[in-house]
Amino acid sequence: MNFYTESELCSNSKTILESLPSEREIVITRDGKPAAVMIPVTGADFQETMNALRSARAMKAIKRMQKHSVENGLDNMTEEEIDAEITAARAQCKPK
Numbered sequence: 001m002n003f004y005t006e007s008e009l010c011s012n013s014k015t016i017l018e019s020l021p022s023e024r025e026i027v028i029t030r031d032g033k034p035a036a037v038m039i040p041v042t043g044a045d046f047q048e049t050m051n052a053l054r055s056a057r058a059m060k061a062i063k064r065m066q067k068h069s070v071e072n073g074l075d076n077m078t079e080e081e082i083d084a085e086i087t088a089a090r091a092q093c094k095p096k
Contacts, residue, residue, distance in 0.1 A: 001025045006035070 002023055004016055009028055020026055021040045028036040041049045069075045077085075 001027060003027045003029055003034075005029050 002019075004012075004026060006028060009016055016026060016038075020038060024039065026038040027034050028038065039049070066075075
């Protein structure tokens, strides 16, 4: 996996894109930190690739929520407490 800066991507985009199939992953950096990942796709596997990325993002979000729950002691809530939280949240969302 190679790393390229934003400016390298701008000035060498053709070369970088041509190398993508053989490299499989390229990381674009901004201020020395990863900002984006490029992966090769074809028309045939585009939708499958997008679904896999969305699934991975969803799993990451679930893990983050689970960690937050444990850190805040919310993982031991009773069903009644959960129902009360849902009812309170719904009440706040209702138009007045």
